[in-house]
Amino acid sequence: MRFKQIIFDVDDTLIDFAATEDFALHALFKKHHWQLTREMQKRYHAYNQGLWRKLEQGTISYNQLSEQVFQVFLKQNFGLEVDGKAIMAEYRSYFEQAYQLLPGVEDALRFAQNDYQLTVLSNGEAFMQRHRLEQAGVEQYFSLIVTSEEAGFSKPDRRVFDYFFDQTTIGPEDTIFFGDGLQSDILGAENYGFASVWYNHRHRRNDLNLHPMFEVQTYPQFVDLLKRDFQPGYRLG
Structure with missing residues (x-):
């Protein structure tokens, strides 16, 4: 096999x-009787991102x-003074109550588990991410789940990858990262010196001039890569 480990x-x-x-914002705003219009939701998303x-950075x-x-x-x-930590x-x-999988996720994990060690590296809280993966019914596919909360650093910081690889017996040369985030996942893997697949299902532009080994837009395309053992020459169909 070309790689032994896939990080998701x-x-x-x-x-x-x-x-x-969407679920978490509507629940929060409804509880406090704050008006959440589509425009306000767009503003929140842009600000949060x-x-x-x-x-x-x-x-x-x-x-x-x-x-x-x-x-x-x-x-x-809204002109409101709130306790930011309490509202968060x-x-x-x-947020931790919502765990809708993207289309094709479980089929891809089921296929990949036969040939690869499957792991997770997430910028997020340990309990929340594990809980959501468990509730979504996919936690059992992963031999290792690491979060930025545990590592003390966030992707793309090299130190979060140092922490991750200290927890696994498979090194970066035998690992490929699968993620949607250019600024976090793809940049982090590239700076650390190992391969990546950009899951570009939101059809974003690669404006950071990064060089993932492959780009896919759907999980069936990712499964095609697995079947081809990540060999060069794959193009989006």
């Missing part, structure tokens, strides 16, 4: 992040992100 991201790679965020980019910490998300957003858009804790309690 979680949010928007295994579990549908858009569906999860901006904070995650800062986290990945190392300019803010995970604790700072947790405190600022709702504290700043609600102040700017409530939001995460709803």
Whole structure:
């Protein structure tokens, strides 16, 4: 086999992040009687993604992100003064209840488990990510689940990969990363010096000039790669 281990991201790679965020936001805003329009939801998503980019760039910490998300957003858009950490804790309690798999995930994991060690590396909280994978019925496919909370660093920081590879007997030369995040997954793998597959199901542009070994848009395309043993020459159909 060309590789022995596949690392998977979680949010928007295994579990549908858009569906999860939609559920959690609606539950939170309904509880507090805040109006959540489609435009307001777009604003939140853009703001939240901006904070995650800062986290990945190392300019803010995970604790700072947790405190600022709702504290700043609600102040700017509703004029509300809130305890940012408390609202985030409530939001995460709803977030961990949503675990809709993306199409084709379980079929791909079932196929891949026969030839590869399957693992997870996620920027997120340990309990929440494990709980969601368990609730989605796919936790049993993974021999190792590592989160940024446990590692103390977030992708693409090299130190999160140091921590990950300290936990597994398979080295980066025999590993390939499968994830949707250019700034986190693909950049992290490229900087660390191992292969990646960009799961570009949101049809985004590669504006970071990164070089994943392959790009796919669906899980059936990923299974085709597995059947071909990740040999060069694969093109999106």
